[in-house]
Amino acid sequence: MSFRKTGIGAGVLAAAMVWAGSALAVPHEYQLGMEPAASPVMERIESFHTLLVYIIVAICIFVLALLVWVVLRYNQRANPVPSKTHHNALLEVAWTIIPVIILVVIAVPSFKLLYFEADIPKPDVQIRVIGKQWFWTYEYTHDGDFQFDSVILSDDAAKAAGEPRLLGVDNPVVVPVNKVIEIETTGADVIHSWALPEMGVKMDAIPGRLNHTWFKATRTGTFYGQCSELCGARHAFMPIEVKVVTDAEYAAWLAKAKKKFASADTNTRLAAQ
Ligand SMILES: [Cu+2]
Known part of the structure; x- marks a missing residue:
């Protein structure tokens, strides 16, 4: 991640971790795997990814072994009189059937995961996410009727806030x-994409269209994502920050947010008039 390379101090990171109340959900130096899953969808994505890695490694080793065998056994010196064989029915059937079996082994869990992701359970909280050049607007349409803009912090403000x-x-x-959060995305100008890696969420926010996805956070903490559809000059500067809190903390935040953001005009309210 660029912010590590561009010099965030370890102290700031440690402070942020304390502030977040749990492991800071950002990538680390020399990280090999994905960020730890924080939702049922992401847990499944990670285990599917692991299955694919095993299959890919096995295929790579097998193909490499074949190559090495051919190079050593059938080079001109070792094998001066080449075989005139031009087909082998058994071999041809095998190299057709075995890849088909491998593809089926990949397809079954892949479709299962796809449908698990697409089937949105009954939501506890619904949030409309509107991508704008270049920030996000969030509308709480279920737990009250308010909206607010979510804008990147300046470097100094970020440092001060940990x-x-x-x-x-x-x-x-x-x-x-531990609640089902339904996310409804749309775009106000161009296509954006709301992505939260640890929740396994990435959904395009397209003008004139409502896309739906969901996540259920399995632990509290602060999670970060970024706009994932090139949307213009400041595409890299419209991050996503999601705080997952307990029910009591959520209720307290909701009460405050309703007052704090009450003055903002919401699209929902305009539509209701
Ligand atoms: Cu973007």
Whole structure:
């Protein structure tokens, strides 16, 4: 991640971790695997990814072994009189059937995962996410009727707030832990994409269209994401910050947010008039 390379101090990171109340959900130096899953969808994505890695490694080793065998056994010196064999029915059937079996082994869990992701359970919280050039607007349409803009913090403000550079925002999204959060995305100008890696969420926010996805956070903490559809000059500067909190903390935040953001005009309210 660029903010590590561009010099966030370890102290700031440690402070951010304390502030977040749990492991800071950002990548680390020399990280090999994905970030630890924090939702049922991401847990399944990670185990599917692991299955694919095993299959890919096995195929690579097998193909490499074949190559080495051919190079050593059938080079001109070792094998001066080449075989005139031009086909072998058994071999041809095998190299057709075995890849088909491998593809089926991949397809079955892949479709299962796809449908698990697409089937949105009954939501506890619904949030409309509107991508704008270049920030996000969040509308709480279920738990009250308010909206707010979520804008990147300046480097100085991020430092002061103990937030990672280029990821912290002024108004993070707040959601309760272990609850189904339905996310409805749309775009106000061009196509954006709302992505939260640890929740396994990446959904395009397209003008004139409502896309739906969901996540259920399995632990509390602060999670970061970024716009994932090139949307213009400041595409890299519209991060996503989601705080997952307990039910009580969520209720308290909701009460405050309703007052704080009450003056803002919401699209929902305009539509209701
Ligand atoms: Cu973008």
